[in-house]
Amino acid sequence: MTLGIVVFGAAFLVGLGLGTYTRRPLSTAFFVLGSFSALLALSTTGDPLAAASILAIVFLLGLVADSVRETFALLVGGR
Numbered sequence: 001m002t003l004g005i006v007v008f009g010a011a012f013l014v015g016l017g018l019g020t021y022t023r024r025p026l027s028t029a030f031f032v033l034g035s036f037s038a039l040l041a042l043s044t045t046g047d048p049l050a051a052a053s054i055l056a057i058v059f060l061l062g063l064v065a066d067s068v069r070e071t072f073a074l075l076v077g078g079r
Contacts, residue, residue: 011036026069030062 015029022028034055042051 008033008036024066026066027059027062030065031059034058034062 012029012033015032016025018032019025019028034057037058038051038055041054042048045051
């Protein structure tokens with residue numbers, strides 16, 4: 001279980017690292033994490049529809065989190 005947490009954390013950090021180039025760090029990190037989760041689900045269940053839905057849900061959560069972060073930064077006056 002500890003190894004799984006470390007691997008998911010590493011995938012998230014790789015996504016954040018890639019996101020610094022796209023200027024959307026959270027959505028990119030969630031896309032990488034969603035891709036990893038979808039690959040994991042596909043390898044265990046073999047159902048491509050379930051893997052695609054996992055990828056879509058995790059990526060949409062990332063887009064929402066990135067939007068909330070930007071809105072909060074605009075309201076507070078930072079940037």
